[in-house]
Amino acid sequence: MLIKKPDDIKPSEITAESVYLRRREFMQLAAGLALTPFIGGGSVEAKTLQSLKFRTGSAYSSKEAMTDFESIATYNNFYEFGTDKTSPAKYAHLLTTSPWSIVIDGEVSKPGKYNLEDILKQHALEERIYRLRCVERWSMVVPWIGFPLADLIKRFSPTSKAKYVAFETLHRPEEMFGQQRSVLNWPYVEGLRMDEAMHPLTILAVGLYGKEMPNQNGAPIRLVVPWKYGFKSIKSIVRISFTEKQPPTSWNISAPSEYGFYSNVNPQVDHPRWSQRKERRIGEFLRRDTLMYNGYAEQVADLYKGMDLKKHF
Ligand code: MTE
Numbered sequence: 001m002l003i004k005k006p007d008d009i010k011p012s013e014i015t016a017e018s019v020y021l022r023r024r025e026f027m028q029l030a031a032g033l034a035l036t037p038f039i040g041g042g043s044v045e046a047k048t049l050q051s052l053k054f055r056t057g058s059a060y061s062s063k064e065a066m067t068d069f070e071s072i073a074t075y076n077n078f079y080e081f082g083t084d085k086t087s088p089a090k091y092a093h094l095l096t097t098s099p100w101s102i103v104i105d106g107e108v109s110k111p112g113k114y115n116l117e118d119i120l121k122q123h124a125l126e127e128r129i130y131r132l133r134c135v136e137r138w139s140m141v142v143p144w145i146g147f148p149l150a151d152l153i154k155r156f157s158p159t160s161k162a163k164y165v166a167f168e169t170l171h172r173p174e175e176m177f178g179q180q181r182s183v184l185n186w187p188y189v190e191g192l193r194m195d196e197a198m199h200p201l202t203i204l205a206v207g208l209y210g211k212e213m214p215n216q217n218g219a220p221i222r223l224v225v226p227w228k229y230g231f232k233s234i235k236s237i238v239r240i241s242f243t244e245k246q247p248p249t250s251w252n253i254s255a256p257s258e259y260g261f262y263s264n265v266n267p268q269v270d271h272p273r274w275s276q277r278k279e280r281r282i283g284e285f286l287r288r289d290t291l292m293y294n295g296y297a298e299q300v301a302d303l304y305k306g307m308d309l310k311k312h313f
Contacts, residue, residue, distance in 0.1 A: 049211035054125035054145045060201055061129035062295075067140040069209045071282050076216045077134065078235055079184055080169065080176035087178070088216035095175045095236070097220040106241035107162035110155075116220055120206065122155060123147040127210075128203055130226035132233070133265050133294045139279045144224050146205035150198045158194070158242040165197040166190070166247035167223060168239035184250050190234040191247035191261065192225065195303055201226055201296060204237075227293040227300045229263045260313040264304065265294035269313045 078088035100116040125145050133139040153165070171187035173179040179186045196202065205224045206213055213219040218235025225232050231251050241247070251259035258272050267277045267290040278287040293300050304312075 049207075049214065051211055052125055052145050052207045054127050054207075054210070056127045058126055058128050060299075061127065062131055062141055064129075064131070064141045066129060066143055067282050072140060072142055072208060073214045073216060075138075075282065077230065078178075078216055078218070080178045080186075080188065080236075081216070082178045083183055089214075091177065092215035092219075094177075095170075095172070095215050095219070097215060097236075100220050100238075102221070102237060103239045104156050104241075105239070106166070106243050107159040108242045109157040109159060119152070123151060125206065128205075128224070130201075130224060131294050132224075132226070132230050133279060133290065135229040135231060135259070135263070135271060135276075137274070137276065137279045137290075138282055139288075139294075140282050143209055144203065144205040145207035145210065146203040146224065148200055149202045149204050149223070150200065152204060152240075153197060161244045162242035163194055164243045164245065164247055165192050165194060166239075166241040166243055167192075167234045167237050168241075169234055170236045170238045185253050187238075188234060188250045189247065190223065190232055190249050191243075192232075193246075193303075196225070199300060199303065201299055227264060227296040229265055231259070232263050262304075262309075262312050264300075264309070264313075265290060266292060266309055266313065268292075269310055 074089040075085050076088035077085065078092065081088040081091040101113050102116060102119065103113050105111045125147055127143055127145055129141060129143045131139055131141050149165075167190045169188040170176070171179060173186075192202070203224050204221055205218070206221050208214070208217060213222065218233075221237050222235040223233050223237065232249075246261060249259070249261060251263075252261060265276070270276055276290055279290045280287050291297070
């Protein structure tokens with residue numbers, strides 16, 4: 001039987017880390033029996049998406065052509081709804097996203113449980129057109145609607161001990177049935193160093209393409225860190241904690257030799273099982289060169305000056 005190497009696999013067949021977690025499906029994939037469609041087969045949205053009010057014209061926005069809404073909303077990684085790219089669009093409508101609250105805790109002056117609506121009243125929304133580059137070597141250009149994470153952090157005033165920001169996704173297995181299987185250590189957690197969290201490119205997004213966030217993309221609120229691999233951009237956030245020590249992160253817990261804390265997009269540091277030099281932009285045929293920090297080197301390279309990026313991958 002022909003077992004394909006990652007570089008031989010067409011974008012239409014990329015099935016993520018799950019390929020390696022689910023041997024049976026890997027065997028099917030290798031046999032060409034379970035090809036993931038390039039564009040997922042799920043419904044784009046079960047609920048009606050409300051339009052949002054937001055500013056446009058951010059200096060941080062990419063000028064590249066945007067990926068179409070259909071692809072952004074039907075080709076997703078959201079393991080809480082299954083490991084297949086098409087599952088989130090099929091099942092994420094089961095998630096209740098209102099009411100929604102976020103716990104802010106740890107090294108912070110104003111800890112508490114806050115209604116998302118009250119948090120959002122404090123923030124003007126803007127559009128940020130950013131590239132999203134997945135560790136599996138596909139990429140998209142997404143017109144996110146959100147606000148800088150730095151604005152929220154300043155409002156809750158972390159103490160001088162706060163060196164990191166940790167994020168946690170909702171744990172509700174009765175609605176997120178992927179959580180009924182131990183594919184990952186639930187709830188999904190992620191973290192940033194404080195200077196990364198405060199960087200003006202880092203946003204909390206509540207929508208895309210001018211509308212509220214489709215559930216499959218991380219409703220009602222998710223992180224977007226455009227210079228890091230997509231998995232750092234945690235979805236459906238219910239807790240933001242300020243910590244003195246580097247927090248654990250889901251993919252690092254799952255496979256520490258493959259996913260580091262930083263996970264900056266870096267074509268010079270291969271994933272142990274495949275090269276990161278190239279990527280496939282969804283909707284394009286030919287592969288592109290992957291850019292250092294996903295093309296945001298000018299803005300973020302200074303954050304990592306003097307660090308050995310092979311060690312801190
Ligand atoms: N957040 C949670 N809670 N669960 C996940 O499985 N997947 C990550 C990230 N955030 C994930 C998550 C990965 S691997 C990627 S590539 C992006 O979400 C995909 O975001 P998108 O579906 O909006 O393209």
